[in-house]
Amino acid sequence: MKVLVIPFDYPTTDNPFKGIFVKKQVKALSEYVDISVYKLRRLPLRNPINIIKKKKCELVYDDNVLTLDCCYLNKIPKISFLKNKIYKRKLFKNFDKLKSNFGKPDIIHAHMTYPAGYEAMLIGQKYNIPFLVTEHSSDFEKMVYVNHPKKTAKVLSTASSYIAVSSMLKRKIQDAGKMDCKIIPNFVNIEKFDLKETVNKKWQYSDKFNIINISLMSEKKGIDYLLKAFKKVIDKRGKENIHLHLVGDGPKKKDYEKLSVCLGIRDSCSFHGFLKSEDVAKILNKCNALVISSKVETFGIVGIEAMAAGLPVVSTSCGGPEDYINKDNGVLVESENTKSLTSGIIKIMKNYENYDKKYIKNYVKNNYSSKVVCDIIIDNYKKIIKQKNKY
Template sequence: MSTEKRDSMRRLKVLILPSSYPSKENPVKGIFFKEQAEALNQYVDVAVLSVDIIRLNQPKKVIHAKRKSICKENGLLTFRLNYVNWTPKSKNLSNKLYEKKVVEGYEEIVKIFGKPDIIHAHISYPAGYGAMILSKKFKIPFMVTEHATFFEDKLMTKYNNYTTKVLKNADYYSAVGSNLKDKINKAGREQCEVIPNFINMDKFNLGKKSQIRNHSNIFNLINVSVMTDKKGIDVLLRALHQVTYDKGYQNIHLNLIGSGPEKQKYEHLSRELGLINYCTFHGRLNDDDLVKYMNLSDALVISSRIETFGVVGIEAMASGIPVIATRCGGPEGYVRDKVGLLVEKENVNSLAEGIIEIINNYDKYDADSIKEYVHKNYSSEAVCEKIMDIYKKLIR
């Protein structure tokens, strides 16, 4: 982004309203919202209003949790407001309480930040709904970025009345993937632009692949995911069995990074399939170790049943490696020829064939070209540029 453009937007004030936000107890919850707010704070003045429910099944938090705090976090003015929902079975009363707390939080943060020019909410409900309440009460334009895999299954069913109002009243809508955009269009919102998640390019770009790759004759695959059913690890393991045993590709190894409720089940399945020598479950890794494994890999596999985006695919490409991904809603938006390939979801044969195709045609994937593609489209600079263009439209 040019210096002139950055300076012209410097005084703009943007209030970010996330549906979840990282905390000491859960440092990864809502991490994308925090990272985007920090990136935007380089170009405009950003404040974050995090309104979070303390549930009755969290007795320690009900008793001990700090209800309010305001401070600078990595340069971001951040106001956290935690409250107990005493009527969780009443949707109407719960929503009224949320409305009250959002307004309360807004009135607190503007004493320091001043009145924002724009409110930017992440996820239609509850944050989008909260932004709508603030927009109407204080006459401020608001936009919503949708990230939720549960948009149709939850937001448009359990919270349909509230979500529909947000879809109707938002001044601007964006979605992190084309599949999610289609769902928003289907729900009645005609205007919706795809604005992807971004990554820190420097974090994953450690150097030339030829300098850091493991020079053994093993082809190293990597999968990074929370091990739940929707990630399709069972399909991936069965595809790996087919590649190694049925197709005879013995010089291959799959590194599975991540933990989750289904991890033991998948470990058991790998033993049943005779894959002990062909895959390793590493559990959850810290960022430095994840980057190391990514850069020592030859290709990433996304085997998910559903994704709104799948940022791990972008992280892999920032490392210079191609991506094999299922058509699960997110990767279709960024996996192109020469950076990877798409296969059918929940299809063992299709995934196995995709793995074999990548192995047999690996020379066609140029690490530097893959990195350049990511930098041009998914770096923080590229994504912030798109968001800033929207902000300019909203204040005209």
Template sequence: MHILILPSWYPNHANDIKGVFFRDQAQALAHYGHTIGVIALQRRSLRTLFPKKQNNKAPHFELDEGVPTYRCQVLEALPKIPYGNYFLYKRAAKTLLANYVEENGWPDLIHAHSTLFAGAVASEWGNENNIPVVITEHNSGFALNIYRPWQLKVADKATQGAQACIAVSPSLGEVLDQRLPSSKGRWEWIPNVVAERFNAPASKKYSAGPTRFLNLALMTEKKGQYDLLYGFSKLIGGGTKAELWLAGDGPIRAALQELANQLEVSSQVRFLGQVAPNQVPSLLQQVDAMVVSSHYETFGVVAAEALMAGLPVIATRCGGPECIVAEGDGLLVPPRDPQSLASAMDHIAKNLSEYSPHAIAERSKSRFSGAAVAAQLTYLYTRLLTSNSKVSQPKS
């Protein structure tokens, strides 16, 4: 089956974490036996028009582990004009789509990630050329209610033209039912892929010293690291021997470091900085548990990655983690609640031996591995291609 992937954002180089799960899914589908192509547009604002350095500039074409990947940059030059940046994006995307078809032939199906704007372009282009379209929505902006009316209209129209709509969590599907009327009742749940590099080694063991908790996230207020630090200070104050490793970077990093000093836990808190995707699996093998302290997540891929690596997970009930952390995998706690985080970390530290790394990893693999998710997507693709009469005659 020939599947063309059109993501709304995508990694630009090997160490880029932005949209890495889109690439993981494309690779998983290729390994499953499909013919896969990717069209990835990098959206740039006027503020980045003349950067001092342009490291890792993406090429226009590359074979990314055998997957043809077409790239270009789109300057979002019309931010204050409704539909302005969408039209710029659509023009660039349709040029790449034409180039792709000329060099690779017509795809059987196009799978877009996020309605704004890849899904909108895919929906229009697919209907123009009799190609069925699948849209997967990942975007937390719908739950946070940050979009303008014109953006919601673009997203809603995209779902009208799609033959299938996927949400990466049941919670996000419920939000989209409310925000996008044309899609109400149509959202199916298929999770994000966790790449094979996260598979737990057979010899995974917990550390013999203080229990090591890891938080891996962009350092912004919505990721809840303030709550986590307050909770961790309560944990340490109660006499539990533990360490907190904070991996990532962002606008509140300095404030978090200052808070750790104020709470007198700086000697037990490690700030690791940004961690490249290929370094995350080895990092997971150095810690005992993952903590996701977010205020909202559409999915929460780091929780699934930690489970695949055999780690128990503490996560807030913030949308996505509820469909990830199963019984025996860890604990779910309310968001914005430092005391609940402290109690959960204390429970994990005192009962770590009750969590089997092998059992946790196997449960996660059966749900989130590349093969498991590719099988679900293949079933959906096959259903569409056998039931949709539009696929038989693409335009020439």
């Protein structure tokens, strides 16, 4: 089986974490199917540096996966019909280059409805190849109803199948008219997070109850609510008994550091900044619980990573975590509600000894390992190809 993946975002030298979930999925699938990637980087013309950066399409092997790496400049923004004609011609020309080296794909898997899903649709219609779309974006409704209603409507009506990473996204996709939508979650590398012991002394913490949050330091992650809730927890439980670890960087990091000072909890908070994935695994294995304080999450992969390390999770009801958090592995609380988040953290602390780390790890292994998720995706591919071959 030959599979072509068209991502919206994909890691680059400048931004190695952009679209990293898609790349991890591609790498995992490459163990079971013949897979290639059409990586189309869209560079806005308004930045002159993009003209210098632009290069011809290159065929490269990225993690042993044949990848067509292309750049596209938005050259004629005011003449839409001409821009679209040039855009399609380049799209097909680039695909022909990939096809001559990879062969004709049996199926195209796009990630995000627009523009990747639209590109998959155009190629699929011209070359008679079925396509499906995995939707990840929290801006799906804006994309469909405001920014690109006509093009996304075509994608929704012609895609063989849709995949949503959570129940929340599935409801939105079905509301937009695509009833054939399955939930297939993101996955984690179980072995990476299930460490038997941590040898790095850097992560040897005290006997305090260590809470961790891993996120981009941006407004939608709700870190201000977390810090205010943590202040209330300290007032009730005592600062000598609890510590908060914040992992991640972003535009609001300095603001949150200042807020922790204003709240009088700076000594009980550690801002670790960005950490490499192997260090994230180590710090998780030295903490007691993870807190997700986000306003919106289409999935919330950090929750699964924490549970792979055996940690219970306190999470706001923000979209994705509702699919995997239950009474045996964590607590759900109201989003953007300091009082509710405070209660959730205290509940986890009080009942910590009742959480079975082995059960939590096995729950992730049985539902969110790469093997489990890849099997579901490949089964979906086979059904679509079989249906197409009937006609």
